[in-house]
Amino acid sequence: MIALAIVWSILLAQVMLALAMAFALYRMIKGPRAQDRILGLDTLYINAMLMLLAFGIRTANTIYFETALIIALIGFASSIAFAKFLMRGEVIE
Amino acid sequence: MRAWLPYPLFSIALFLMWLLLNQSVAPGSIIVGVFLSALLGWVMVKLQPTRSRLHRLGLMGGLALTVAADIIRSNVAVAGIILRARGRPANTGFMSVDVDLENENALALLACILTATPGTAWLEYDRRRKSLLIHVLDIDNEDLWRRTVKRYAAGLKEILE
Amino acid sequence: MTDWLHHLLILPILLPLAVAAVLIPIDERDRTLKGAIGFASTLVVFIVAMILMRLAAAGEGSLPGGGVYQLGNWPAPFGIVLVLDRLSALMLCLASGLALAAQVYSMARWHTAGHHFHSLFQLLVAGLNGAFLTGDLFNLFVFFEMMLAASYGLLLHGSGPLRVKAGLHYVAINLAASSLFLIGVSLIYGATGTLNMADLAAKLATLAPGTRQLVETGAAVLGVAFLVKAGMWPLSFWLPAAYAAATPPVAAVFAILTKVGIYVILRLHMLVFGTAAGASAGFGQDWLLTGGMLTIAFGTIGVLASQAMGRLAGYSVLVSSGTLLAAIGLGRPEMLAGALLYLVSSTLTIAAFFLLIELVERGRDAGADVLAVTMEAYGDFDEDEEEEEVGVAIPGTMAILGLCFCLCAILLSGLPPLSGFIAKFALLRGLFDVPEANQAIAISAADWTYVALLILSGLAAMIALNRVGIRTFWASIEGTIPRVVVIEITPVAVLLAACVFLSFQAGPAMRYMQATANDLLAPLAHSERVLSAPRAGGQ
Amino acid sequence: MSHLTDLPSWAAIAVCGLLLLGAAMTLIGSLGLLRLPSFYDRLHAPTIATSGGTILICLASMLCFAVLQSRWIFHELLIIFFVIVTTPVTLMLLGQAALYRDRVENRADVPRRPKPVAEPDTE
Amino acid sequence: MELILSAGIGALAASGIYLLLRPRTYQVIIGLSLLSYAVNLFIFSMGRLRVNAPPVLEPGGVGDLLRYTDPVPQALVLTAIVIGFAMTALFLVVLLASRGFTGTDHVDGREPPRGD
Amino acid sequence: MLSVFILAPFGGSVIAIFFPSDQRGATAWFAGAIALICFLVTAGLYPFVATGGVLRFELDWIPELGLNFTLRMDGFAWLFSALITAIGFLVVLYARYYMAEEDPVPRFFALFLAFMGSMLGVVLSGNLILLAVFWELTSIVSFLLIGYWHHNAHAREGARIALTMTGMGGLAMLVGMLLIGRVVGSYDLDAVLASGDAIRNDPLYNAILILVLLGALTKSAQFPFHFWLPHAMAAPTPVSAYLHSATMVKAGVFLLARLWPVMAGTDAWFWIVGLAGLTTLLLGAYFAIFQQDLKGLLAYSTISHLGLITVLLSLGSPLAAVAAVFHIVNHATFKASLFMAAGIIDHETGTRDMRRLSGLFHYMPITATLAMVASAAMAGVPLLNGFLSKEMFFAEAIETHLVNALDAATPYVATIASMFAVTYSLRFIHSVFFGPLPSDLPKKPHEPPRWMRAPVDFLVLACLVVGIIPAQTIGPFLHTAVVSILREETPSYSLAVWHGWNIPLIMSFVALSGGVGLYFLMRSYLKTGIEGPPIFRLLQGQRIFERVLVTLSWKWARSLEQRLGTRHLQPQMRLLVFLALAAGALPLAVGGFRLPQLVIRGIDPAFALLWAIGIACAVGSAFLAKFHRLAALVLLGGAGLVTCITFVWLSAPDLAVTQLLVEIVTTVLILLGLRWLPKRIEEPETADIPLKVRFRRLRDFLLAAMAGGGVALVAYTVMTRPLTPDTIASYFLGQAYHEGGGTNVVNVILVDFRGFDTLGEIAVLCIVALTVFALLLRFRPHPDSLESPEQQRVQNAYDDDHPERAEGESVAEYLHIPSVIMRWMFPVTGMLAAYLFLRGHDLPGGGFAAGIAMSIGFILQYMSGGTRWVEERLRIHPLRWMSLGLLVALATGVGSWLFGYPFLTSRSEYASLPVIGKVPLASAILFDLGVFSLVLGATVLMLIALAHQSVRRAARAHARAARPEREAAQ
Numbered sequence A: 001m002i003a004l005a006i007v008w009s010i011l012l013a014q015v016m017l018a019l020a021m022a023f024a025l026y027r028m029i030k031g032p033r034a035q036d037r038i039l040g041l042d043t044l045y046i047n048a049m050l051m052l053l054a055f056g057i058r059t060a061n062t063i064y065f066e067t068a069l070i071i072a073l074i075g076f077a078s079s080i081a082f083a084k085f086l087m088r089g090e091v092i093e
Numbered sequence B: 001m002r003a004w005l006p007y008p009l010f011s012i013a014l015f016l017m018w019l020l021l022n023q024s025v026a027p028g029s030i031i032v033g034v035f036l037s038a039l040l041g042w043v044m045v046k047l048q049p050t051r052s053r054l055h056r057l058g059l060m061g062g063l064a065l066t067v068a069a070d071i072i073r074s075n076v077a078v079a080g081i082i083l084r085a086r087g088r089p090a091n092t093g094f095m096s097v098d099v100d101l102e103n104e105n106a107l108a109l110l111a112c113i114l115t116a117t118p119g120t121a122w123l124e125y126d127r128r129r130k131s132l133l134i135h136v137l138d139i140d141n142e143d144l145w146r147r148t149v150k151r152y153a154a155g156l157k158e159i160l161e
Numbered sequence C: 001m002t003d004w005l006h007h008l009l010i011l012p013i014l015l016p017l018a019v020a021a022v023l024i025p026i027d028e029r030d031r032t033l034k035g036a037i038g039f040a041s042t043l044v045v046f047i048v049a050m051i052l053m054r055l056a057a058a059g060e061g062s063l064p065g066g067g068v069y070q071l072g073n074w075p076a077p078f079g080i081v082l083v084l085d086r087l088s089a090l091m092l093c094l095a096s097g098l099a100l101a102a103q104v105y106s107m108a109r110w111h112t113a114g115h116h117f118h119s120l121f122q123l124l125v126a127g128l129n130g131a132f133l134t135g136d137l138f139n140l141f142v143f144f145e146m147m148l149a150a151s152y153g154l155l156l157h158g159s160g161p162l163r164v165k166a167g168l169h170y171v172a173i174n175l176a177a178s179s180l181f182l183i184g185v186s187l188i189y190g191a192t193g194t195l196n197m198a199d200l201a202a203k204l205a206t207l208a209p210g211t212r213q214l215v216e217t218g219a220a221v222l223g224v225a226f227l228v229k230a231g232m233w234p235l236s237f238w239l240p241a242a243y244a245a246a247t248p249p250v251a252a253v254f255a256i257l258t259k260v261g262i263y264v265i266l267r268l269h270m271l272v273f274g275t276a277a278g279a280s281a282g283f284g285q286d287w288l289l290t291g292g293m294l295t296i297a298f299g300t301i302g303v304l305a306s307q308a309m310g311r312l313a314g315y316s317v318l319v320s321s322g323t324l325l326a327a328i329g330l331g332r333p334e335m336l337a338g339a340l341l342y343l344v345s346s347t348l349t350i351a352a353f354f355l356l357i358e359l360v361e362r363g364r365d366a367g368a369d370v371l372a373v374t375m376e377a378y379g380d381f382d383e384d385e386e387e388e389e390v391g392v393a394i395p396g397t398m399a400i401l402g403l404c405f406c407l408c409a410i411l412l413s414g415l416p417p418l419s420g421f422i423a424k425f426a427l428l429r430g431l432f433d434v435p436e437a438n439q440a441i442a443i444s445a446a447d448w449t450y451v452a453l454l455i456l457s458g459l460a461a462m463i464a465l466n467r468v469g470i471r472t473f474w475a476s477i478e479g480t481i482p483r484v485v486v487i488e489i490t491p492v493a494v495l496l497a498a499c500v501f502l503s504f505q506a507g508p509a510m511r512y513m514q515a516t517a518n519d520l521l522a523p524l525a526h527s528e529r530v531l532s533a534p535r536a537g538g539q
Numbered sequence D: 001m002s003h004l005t006d007l008p009s010w011a012a013i014a015v016c017g018l019l020l021l022g023a024a025m026t027l028i029g030s031l032g033l034l035r036l037p038s039f040y041d042r043l044h045a046p047t048i049a050t051s052g053g054t055i056l057i058c059l060a061s062m063l064c065f066a067v068l069q070s071r072w073i074f075h076e077l078l079i080i081f082f083v084i085v086t087t088p089v090t091l092m093l094l095g096q097a098a099l100y101r102d103r104v105e106n107r108a109d110v111p112r113r114p115k116p117v118a119e120p121d122t123e
Numbered sequence E: 001m002e003l004i005l006s007a008g009i010g011a012l013a014a015s016g017i018y019l020l021l022r023p024r025t026y027q028v029i030i031g032l033s034l035l036s037y038a039v040n041l042f043i044f045s046m047g048r049l050r051v052n053a054p055p056v057l058e059p060g061g062v063g064d065l066l067r068y069t070d071p072v073p074q075a076l077v078l079t080a081i082v083i084g085f086a087m088t089a090l091f092l093v094v095l096l097a098s099r100g101f102t103g104t105d106h107v108d109g110r111e112p113p114r115g116d
Numbered sequence F: 001m002l003s004v005f006i007l008a009p010f011g012g013s014v015i016a017i018f019f020p021s022d023q024r025g026a027t028a029w030f031a032g033a034i035a036l037i038c039f040l041v042t043a044g045l046y047p048f049v050a051t052g053g054v055l056r057f058e059l060d061w062i063p064e065l066g067l068n069f070t071l072r073m074d075g076f077a078w079l080f081s082a083l084i085t086a087i088g089f090l091v092v093l094y095a096r097y098y099m100a101e102e103d104p105v106p107r108f109f110a111l112f113l114a115f116m117g118s119m120l121g122v123v124l125s126g127n128l129i130l131l132a133v134f135w136e137l138t139s140i141v142s143f144l145l146i147g148y149w150h151h152n153a154h155a156r157e158g159a160r161i162a163l164t165m166t167g168m169g170g171l172a173m174l175v176g177m178l179l180i181g182r183v184v185g186s187y188d189l190d191a192v193l194a195s196g197d198a199i200r201n202d203p204l205y206n207a208i209l210i211l212v213l214l215g216a217l218t219k220s221a222q223f224p225f226h227f228w229l230p231h232a233m234a235a236p237t238p239v240s241a242y243l244h245s246a247t248m249v250k251a252g253v254f255l256l257a258r259l260w261p262v263m264a265g266t267d268a269w270f271w272i273v274g275l276a277g278l279t280t281l282l283l284g285a286y287f288a289i290f291q292q293d294l295k296g297l298l299a300y301s302t303i304s305h306l307g308l309i310t311v312l313l314s315l316g317s318p319l320a321a322v323a324a325v326f327h328i329v330n331h332a333t334f335k336a337s338l339f340m341a342a343g344i345i346d347h348e349t350g351t352r353d354m355r356r357l358s359g360l361f362h363y364m365p366i367t368a369t370l371a372m373v374a375s376a377a378m379a380g381v382p383l384l385n386g387f388l389s390k391e392m393f394f395a396e397a398i399e400t401h402l403v404n405a406l407d408a409a410t411p412y413v414a415t416i417a418s419m420f421a422v423t424y425s426l427r428f429i430h431s432v433f434f435g436p437l438p439s440d441l442p443k444k445p446h447e448p449p450r451w452m453r454a455p456v457d458f459l460v461l462a463c464l465v466v467g468i469i470p471a472q473t474i475g476p477f478l479h480t481a482v483v484s485i486l487r488e489e490t491p492s493y494s495l496a497v498w499h500g501w502n503i504p505l506i507m508s509f510v511a512l513s514g515g516v517g518l519y520f521l522m523r524s525y526l527k528t529g530i531e532g533p534p535i536f537r538l539l540q541g542q543r544i545f546e547r548v549l550v551t552l553s554w555k556w557a558r559s560l561e562q563r564l565g566t567r568h569l570q571p572q573m574r575l576l577v578f579l580a581l582a583a584g585a586l587p588l589a590v591g592g593f594r595l596p597q598l599v600i601r602g603i604d605p606a607f608a609l610l611w612a613i614g615i616a617c618a619v620g621s622a623f624l625a626k627f628h629r630l631a632a633l634v635l636l637g638g639a640g641l642v643t644c645i646t647f648v649w650l651s652a653p654d655l656a657v658t659q660l661l662v663e664i665v666t667t668v669l670i671l672l673g674l675r676w677l678p679k680r681i682e683e684p685e686t687a688d689i690p691l692k693v694r695f696r697r698l699r700d701f702l703l704a705a706m707a708g709g710g711v712a713l714v715a716y717t718v719m720t721r722p723l724t725p726d727t728i729a730s731y732f733l734g735q736a737y738h739e740g741g742g743t744n745v746v747n748v749i750l751v752d753f754r755g756f757d758t759l760g761e762i763a764v765l766c767i768v769a770l771t772v773f774a775l776l777l778r779f780r781p782h783p784d785s786l787e788s789p790e791q792q793r794v795q796n797a798y799d800d801d802h803p804e805r806a807e808g809e810s811v812a813e814y815l816h817i818p819s820v821i822m823r824w825m826f827p828v829t830g831m832l833a834a835y836l837f838l839r840g841h842d843l844p845g846g847g848f849a850a851g852i853a854m855s856i857g858f859i860l861q862y863m864s865g866g867t868r869w870v871e872e873r874l875r876i877h878p879l880r881w882m883s884l885g886l887l888v889a890l891a892t893g894v895g896s897w898l899f900g901y902p903f904l905t906s907r908s909e910y911a912s913l914p915v916i917g918k919v920p921l922a923s924a925i926l927f928d929l930g931v932f933s934l935v936l937g938a939t940v941l942m943l944i945a946l947a948h949q950s951v952r953r954a955a956r957a958h959a960r961a962a963r964p965e966r967e968a969a970q
C-alpha cells in the first residue's frame, strides 16, 4: 500500500514537473518578446534540473547528480549569453 | 599566509565544495582538495575581484535566518498571487529604493537575496544615485518591501564593509 | 612482445599527428621552418608507406604481426585494429606520394595564403592514412571526419569569396553525409553487435534474414555517405566547384579524397558483401553500376562543358570515380586489377593536373595573380606579410609546362602509351576476357554501355584538353611567361614521371594489382587473419 | 523503483511529501509564467522554482539518500547554493534588457531612465 | 519507452532535415544541430533502452548486458557529440565568412531572383 | 635488331630536342643520319624476309594483359619500313632547306623522328594492342607537327581536327582489337592471322569490322572522314610530304591490308569498305579539280588515291590486294615528290595559289620538269609507275566479285575518277608552269638550292624506273610483301608494262583523253573560280564537323551540364536526403519488411510529456528558424535539454553531461555568430507567399517527414528486437575493471578499448579549431554588420548625451553586479572541471567534459568583462594547450612501446600509497589529461577567435571613419 503510494506520488511529482516544463515551453514558443522566450528557457532549465532530482529519488540512484549540478552551476551561461545579446546586440565585446 | 592563500575564506569554501562533490573525507580526496582550492585561489588573484572581509559572523547567522523566513513567506504569497492571477490582475509595479552599499560583493549578495525571494526582482542599480530599481509583484505593500530591502542592505553593510 | 617493425604500421598515422601538434604553436612567420618539418614528416611517411608496400607485396607472412595492429593490445573484434594488406598499402603509398608532391609545391607560395597550413596538411595526411588502415567501421568514421575536417580547413585555406562559397556547399553536404555515416554504422552495430569489418564479414552469412535486412539497410545508408565522398552522380555537384576553388596543392591532395570513398566501397563490397556473404553477396552492385555509368556520363559532359581548367579537372575527378564505381558494379573479378591500376594512374594524373593548372594560368593573364585574389581577402592582421619567393625561376618554362600539359592530356584521355591507356586497356580486357571454361558468356548491354562510356569519356577529355591546351599554349598572344619556381614544377614532373614509370613497369604493377585483387576475392581469409591475430604479451 | 520501498514509512512519507510539495511549487511558479500578464510579472515566476522548488526537492533527495544509504554528506546543498547564486545573474540581465528595449520603444508602463546626477566622489 | 523515443527521434530528424532543405544558412545550421540530436539518440537507441542500469560497475565487478546498459553506443555517441560540436562551430564560421563576402545569408551566396 | 627501328628514332628525338635552336644544319644532319641508319638496317634485313621469313623481337611489357613489346617484320612490314625510312631520309634532307631561320628547328626534327618511330612501330607491331599504341602515337605526333606553326590559326584548327578525327578512330579501333583478342584469345599478330575463320564466323564480327574500319578509314581520310586531310595542309610542306602522302595516311590502308586475310571476303566488308572507297575515289578526284591551293589539290588527290587503294582492298580478290600494295608504293613516290615540288614553288614564290602562279617553267625548268613527270605518274600516263597500278585497278574493276550494284558500278566510277585525275594533274602543270609570266608574286622565283631538289630528283627517277622496268626494280620487293599478306593465296600476276589491247587500256585511254578535254573545257572557270567545287563547296565536311563538334561538345554539353547538374545547394541536399531514404527503404522493401508490433504498455507519462515538449521544441525551432532566429535557438536549447534528460533517464549519465556542456557552448557560439548575420525582415502574410514557394515547402516537408519517419521506424525496429548475445559490449563489460582498470565502462571504452577513436576525435576538434581560427583571421564582415549593433549605439549615445557619464558607462552599469558573481564563479568552474576530470575513469565525466566545463568558465569571464578586460588579466594560449594536449595523448600511447605493447596499451594499477590509500594509476588518466588540454584549448580558441571579431570590427570601423578624412586631405 505504502509502496504504491510512493510510486504514485513520485510519478505525480514528475508529471507536475513535466507540466511545469510545458508551461515554460509555452513561453518559449509564444513569446511575445525575446525576453519572454529566454525566461522560458531559463525556467525550463531549472525545471529540468528538478526533474532530474526527482528521477534520482525515484531510482534511488545518484547518476543524475552531475547533470543536475552542471545545470545549477553553469546552466545559466547560455541564458546570460541570450540576455547580453538582447541588451548589447553582441555576446562578447 | 596571504602569500599562500590570497582568499582564505574563498579557498575554504572551494575546499568544502570539493568534499561535498566527492562525498568523501578520505585522505587522498582531502589532499587533492587542498591543493586545488589553494591553486584556484591563486588563479582568482589574476581576476582582481574586490576584497571583502567578514566582520561580524554572528550577524550573518541572523541575516540568514531572516532571509530564510522571508523566502518561505514570499513563496507562499507569490504562489497565492499566481493562483489568483486569472481572477483579477495582480497589483504589480516598479519601485526605487535607495541602497547605500559601496562594496560590490555586498551588492551581489543583496541581488542574490532579493532574487531568491519571490516577489521582488532586481532590475537596475544606479551607482551614482545609490538607487535600486526593483519590480515587485505586490506593490500594495511598497513600504514593507522598502523596509525589507533596507534591512538587508544594512545587514550586509555591517558584515562586509 | 611486438617487434619494433610492427609499429611501422601505425607510424603513417601517428607521425603526422605528432608533427601537426608540434607545428601548431610555432609562429606563422617561421613558415620555412614549418614547411621543412612538415616536409620531413611527409617524406618519412612516404618512405614508411613504401616499406609497408614492399612488405605487403611479399605476402602476409612477411608482415609483422600478420599485418594486424591491435590498438591498446585488444584483439579484434573488440578493440580497434589496423589492417595492412596489399590494398591498404597501395592506397597508403599513393596518398603519401601525392601529399609529398603537394607539400613541396605548397612551399613555393601557397602556404603563405593563410594560417596553420602545414598543421592542417599533416592532419589531413593522418586522416587519410587512418582511413586506409583501419579495420573498424566506427574508427573509419572518425578518420573520415578527421580527413574531412582537415579538407574543410584546407579548402578554405586562403579564404576569399570563391573558396568560401564552394566551401559552404562542400561542408554542408558532407556534414549531412556524415550523419548518414553515423546512422549506417550504428544500425549495423544494433543489428549485429560488432563494429569490426572482418567480424561483420564473417558473421553476415549466419544472420537471420530480418537481421541481415537491417544490416543491408545500414550498409545502403552508409553507401550513400561514401558515394557522396566518391562523387557519384547525382551526389557530386558540389565537387567541381569545390575542387576548382581550392588552392592548387590542396586540390592535388583532394584528388585522393574521392578515392577514399571508392576505397571504402571497394573494401566493404569485397569483404562484407563478397563471395562469403551468402544471400547478401553482391549487395548494391547494380546501383553502383548504374550510378557509376551515370557519373561517367555526367563527368564527360562536364569535361566538355568546362571553360576553366579547374572545373575541367574537377569533372575529370568525376569521370575517374564513375569509371571505378561502374567497374566495381560490373562485378567482374577479372576487372579488379585493372580498376586498381586505373585508380592509381588517374589519381596521380589528376593531382599533377591540378598542380599544373595554376602554373599554366599564372602566365595567361598577369592580372589574375592568385595571391592578389587572396590578398583581397586578407584581414587587417596580415597586411604586413610579404610574398616570399623560394627557389629560382627556371628557363624554358613554357616548353616544360607544355610538355607537362601534353602528358596530362594524354594520361587523362587515356591515349597510348602511358598508364592512362594501360589502365583503360586493362579494364576493357578484364571486361572482354573470357575464362577458358566459359566461352559462352556474352557481352551484355551494360558491358557495351560501359565500353562506350569509357571510350567517349576519353575522347571528350581529349577534345576538351585539346581545346583548352591550344587556347593556352598556342593561341595566346603575347602571354607573359609565368614565373614558376623549381619546387613548383618538380612535383608536377615527378607525379607525371611516376605515371610514365607506371607505364613502363606496367607488368610488375599489374602483378601487384592482380595479387591485390586475389586478396579481395578471398574475404574469409582476410577475416580469419584479422580475427585470429595474436595479442602482444602472449595473452 | 524497488529501492524506495526499503525506506521506513516515516521517511517515505516525508520524502514523498517534500517532493510533491516541491513539484507543486515549481508547477505554480511555471504557471505564473503562463498566467501573469506582463514580462516583469513573469520575471518572478521562476524564482519560486529556484527557491521553494529547489530547496524542497533537494531536501527530499537528501533525506531519501541519507536514510537509504546512511550517507550524511549532502551534496544536494551544492545545487541549492549554486541555483541561488546564479539565477539572479540571468534574471537581472534579462530584466535590464527588457527595460532597455521597452524604453527604446517608449513604452509608457516602464519607469523612465533616471536623470543622471554627477558623481560626488570617485569609486 | 521505445515508442516515445522513436517518435522523438523521428520528429527531431524530420525537423532537422526540413531545415537542411531551406535556403538560409542559419536555418541550415539549426537543422544540422537538430539532426545531430536525432542521430545521437538513434545511435544510443541501437543499444536498446534501459532505465536505471548505468554502465558503471561495482569495483572489482564484472558486468553483463542483463544488468547493465550497452556501453558501446554510449561511447560512440560521445564521439559523435564531440565531432558534431566541432562541425557546428566550423559550419557557423563558414556561413559567417560567406555572409561577409557575399552580403547574403542565402546558402548559394546570392539571393534568388524572387521567391523563397 | 628490330628494336633499332624504335630506339633510334625515339632516342634521336629526345636528343634532337636539346640541340640549340640556331643549329639548323646540325640538327638536320643528325635527323638525316638516324633516318639513314634505319633505312640501311632495313635494307640489310631484306635477305631475312625475302624468303618468306618473319623476324621477331619480343620484350615483356605486360604479359598479364597479353600485351608484350613484340616487333615483327615480314615482307609487307619490310616494304613499309623501307618506304618510311627512305622517304623519311629524303624529307629530312628537303626540310633542311625548307625550314626558315626563325623556325624552332630542333622541335621540328625531334617531332619528325618521333613520328618516324611511331610509324615504324605501327608497321612492325606484332601485337594488335601495340599496334594501337603506335597508331595513336602517330596521331598525337602528327597533331604537334600540323600545329608546328601554331601562331597560324589554320594550323591550330587543322591540328585539332586531325587529332580529333584520327584519335577517335584510333580509340574505336582499340576496342575492335580488344574484341579480336577476345575471339582469338591472343593479341599476337601471328595468332590473329591464323584465326581468320574464327573471326569471320564470330557473332562479334560485325562489331569488330565496324570498329576496326572506323580506325582505318579515319586515318586514311576516307569518306566521310576525309575532310581533316585538306586542313592538315597548314602543316609545313615536309610534313605534308611525309605524313599526308607517304606514310601516316597509309596506315589505314596498311591496316586493311594487314587484316585482309582474316577480315576480308565477307559481304559486310565488301559493302562498307567498297562504298567508302568508291565514294572517296570519285569525290576526292572531283574536289581536287577545283582547288586553288597547290597543296589542297594534292591533298584531295591523295584522298582519291587512298580511295582507290581502299576499293582494291574491298574487293576481296588476291589480285586486287597485289594491286593495292603496289599502288601504295607508287603513290608514295609520286605524291611525296609532288608535295616537295609544291613546297619548292611555295618557298621560291611565296604563294601556292594557282590563280596567281603561272609561267614558272621560265624560272625553274628543272623543277618544272620533275613535277611534270610526277604529275603524269599521278594521272596514270604510261611508262610511269602510276600507270601500272592503275591498269591493275581497272582490270580488277571490271571483274565481277559479287553480284550487286556496287560491283557493277565500279568500272564506271573508276574511269570517271581517273578522268578527273588527269584533269587535275594537267591543271597543276599547266596553270603553274605555263602561260604568261607571273606579275604579282611576293618573291622573284628561281631554282631551289641543289640539295633541296635532290629528294625530288630521286623520287621522280624512281617513278620512271619503276614505270619502265617494274619487274626488275620493285618486282621482288612487292612479291615479298604480297606473299607475306596472302601466303598460299598469292595469285600469279605480271608487272609488265604492256598487256596487249584490253579493256583496261581502253579505259585508260578514255580517261586520258576525257581528262584533257575536261580540263580545257573548264580552264577559264578554274582560273577565276573560287576555291572548292560548285554545289559541294556549300557542304563543307569540315564546317559540318565543326558545327557538330561545337554543338555536341560545347552547346549541348553545357546545357546538359546545367540540366543534369546544379550549382545550388538545396536541390543537392534534397537529392541526398531522397537517395538516402530510398537506399534505406529499398533493402527493407525488397526483403519483405514486417512492421514490429507496437507496444503501448508501460509508457511513462512523465517521459511521454517530456518528449511532447522535445518534439514541440524541434518542430517549433524548424518553423521559427527563418524569421525568429533567437526563438529558434531558444527552442533548439529546449530540444537539447530534453535529449539530455533522456540520456539520464536511460542510464547514460556520461552522455547527459557531455550533451549539456556542448549544448551550452554551442548556444554561445551561435549567438556570437548571429551578430554578423543580416537582419531578417518580418515574415510575410501567409496569403502573400507565392504558390510555387508553398509547393516547395510542402514537398520538402513531406520529404523530411518521410525521412524522419523512416529513421524512427528503423530505430523502433531495432529497439524492440532482442539484443544479440555475443556483442562486443559483453566483452567490454567483462573486462573493463580487471583489464581496463575502471568501473565506468563507457569511459574505459573511450580511453582504453577504443582510445584510438578518442585520439581521432580530439584531432578533429583540433583541426576544426585551427580552421575556424585561420578563417576568422581572414574574416571580413559585410559592411552592413560593420556598424556596432543598434543597442550599443543607443546606449553609447545616451552616455555621450549626458556629459557627466563616462564613455561606456551604460554597459558597465548593466554588467556591474552580474560580473561580480560571474568572476567568483571562475574558480568554482575550475573545481567542477577538476572533479569531472578526476572521477571520469570510475564515474561519469572525463577529460572531454572537464575541458568543456573549464572553457565555459572562460566564456563567462569574457561575457562579463569583455575581451580586453580578460586578456589584460589572464594569459591565454589556446594554441599551446592544443598542441600540448595532442602531444601528451600521443606520448601516452607511444609509451606502451617501451613495454613492448602496441600503441595505447594501458597500464593500470591501483597503487596503495601511505595515508592516501588506493589511488587509480591508469596511463589512461594521462591520456585523458591530453584530451582535457586539447578540448579546453580548442573550445576557447574558437570562442575567442569569434569574440575577437567584435574588437576587430571596432578597429576597422574606426579606420573606415578615418579614411574619408584622409582622402579629403590628399
Ligand code: NA
Pocket (backbone or CB within 6 Å): B114, B115, B116, B117, B118, B119, B120, B121, D044, D047
Ligand atoms: Na525574487
Ligand code: NA
Pocket (backbone or CB within 6 Å): F747, F751, F837, F839, F840, F841, F842, F845, F846, F847, F924, F925, F928
Ligand atoms: Na577518465
